[in-house]
Amino acid sequence: MRISALRLPRVGRRFGVLLILWAGSANAAVIQIKIENLAFAPAQVSAQVGDTIEWTNADFVAHTATARDGAWDIMLPPNATRSVVLKTAGTIDYYCRLHPNMTGEIMVSK
Amino acid sequence: MAFIRMTGTLAALLLATGIACAQVSKLNDAQIAHIAYTADQIDIQAAQQALKKTKNQDVRAFAQDMVRDHTAVNQKALALTKKLKVTPEENSTSQSLSRGAADKRAELAKLSGAAFDKAYVDNEVAYHKTVDDALQNTLIPGASNSELKDLLTTGLKIFQGHLQHAEQVAAEFK
Numbered sequence: 001m002r003i004s005a006l007r008l009p010r011v012g013r014r015f016g017v018l019l020i021l022w023a024g025s026a027n028a029a030v031i032q033i034k035i036e037n038l039a040f041a042p043a044q045v046s047a048q049v050g051d052t053i054e055w056t057n058a059d060f061v062a063h064t065a066t067a068r069d070g071a072w073d074i075m076l077p078p079n080a081t082r083s084v085v086l087k088t089a090g091t092i093d094y095y096c097r098l099h100p101n102m103t104g105e106i107m108v109s110k
Numbered sequence: 111m112a113f114i115r116m117t118g119t120l121a122a123l124l125l126a127t128g129i130a131c132a133q134v135s136k137l138n139d140a141q142i143a144h145i146a147y148t149a150d151q152i153d154i155q156a157a158q159q160a161l162k163k164t165k166n167q168d169v170r171a172f173a174q175d176m177v178r179d180h181t182a183v184n185q186k187a188l189a190l191t192k193k194l195k196v197t198p199e200e201n202s203t204s205q206s207l208s209r210g211a212a213d214k215r216a217e218l219a220k221l222s223g224a225a226f227d228k229a230y231v232d233n234e235v236a237y238h239k240t241v242d243d244a245l246q247n248t249l250i251p252g253a254s255n256s257e258l259k260d261l262l263t264t265g266l267k268i269f270q271g272h273l274q275h276a277e278q279v280a281a282e283f284k
Contacts, residue, residue, distance in 0.1 A: 038267035060186055061179045061268055078182075098175050099271025100278065 030054050030083070033104065035063050035076065040104035047086055047108050054083040063102065068093045137201070137252050143191050144198035145207065146249060146262060149241050150180040150187070152211040156237070159215055160230045169227045172234070172279050176272065183265050190261055228283040235280050238273040242266060 028050040034041050036058045047053065055065050057076040065074045065082075071092070074082045086092075089110045096102035137145070157176040164170050191198055214233060221229050245266040253259040 037264060038271060059264075061182045096271070098179070098275060099268065100274040101267070101271045 028052065032056065035059055035102075038099055038102055040065075040102060043103065044105045044107070047106055049086055049089055049108060049110055051108075052083050052085050053106060054081060056081040062098065064097045065094050065104070066097045068095065073097070137203070137248070138199070139194075139253055139255050139258055140196050140199035141201040141203070142249050142253050142262075143187060143196060143258065144200055145204045145244070146265065147184055147187050147198055148204040148207050149244075150184045152207060153234075153237065153241075154180045154184075155211065155215065156218075156230070156234070159218060160226075163218075163222065163226050164230070165223075166227045168279050168282060169231060172231070172275060175275065176234070179268055179272065183261075183268060186261055190257055194255060194257065196255075224283070228280075231276055231280045231283060234276040235273065238269050238276060242269050242273060245269070 027048070029047070030052045031045050031047055031054065033045065033053060033055045035055060038059065040055075045053070053065075055074065055076055057063050057078055057080050060078050062078060063076045065072070065076060065084075067073070069092070072084050074084060076082055086106070086108045089108050092106045092108065094104050094106070153176055157173040157180075160169060160173040161177075164173065218226060218229055218233070245262055250259060250262045250266065253262055
């Protein structure tokens with residue numbers, strides 16, 4: 001295995017790496033959630049494992065997107081855009097730690 | 111202790127009567143802006159006192175959140191009053207809010223450690239309830255200018271978030 005890998009031409013090896021990267025992200029989507037007027041919009045989204053959730057904070061105060069199970073805690077200053085890649089299936093409840101009246105839900109399927 | 115309890119009640123009464131008076135006589139936008147600005151400043155000062163006194167991580171984080179959010183709201187309010195060419199006008203409600211807050215600060219200054227933390231957070235719960243109620247029932251319905259009304263409405267949502275956050279921190283001291 002090691003010998004055959006070494007025998008591959010340089011270009012071929014590069015192409016192989018690109019192919020793997022492309023295959024890994026072929027079906028992954030970026031799901032955008034806007035934070036405006038102290039609310040996540042949309043508040044509920046469906047996604048698949050491997051998808052990216054991207055929050056943009058359009059408010060003039062800072063918020064967080066914090067998973068209730070502690071998996072992630074994302075700080076979102078005003079005008080910031082931050083994201084997380086979904087790694088496991090299941091329903092994730094999240095909220096803003098600074099304003100717990102803001103809640104959201106992501107339903108992740110395999 | 112009895113004295114402390116009495117001044118606390120008095121402060122609460124002053125707040126309540128201040129808001130009640132406001133409901134009787136119609137407030138103009140300049141007065142509403144002054145009440146909202148004063149209410150924000152009071153919570154910033156309370157947080158600054160907490161940041162000097164507390165050693166509790168959750169109380170410190172909460173106080174830092176209060177300074178940041180209320181400063182952001184007041185910057186928006188000042189920018190809006192400037193744009194609308196409105197000079198915030200002191201009135202009996204904002205005066206009684208300031209008096210009540212000064213009494214509360216003096217009361218809290220005598221406490222330290224966990225007793226201070228509990229009293230600060232409990233007061234934050236009570237204070238945000240009072241301010242949220244005033245915004246919802248008096249200041250937002252009373253505002254004439256739509257941009258001022260919108261800012262107060264956003265402010266209410268932010269402060270409702272603070273109330274829940276304060277209740278979570280207060281639960282630690284139960």
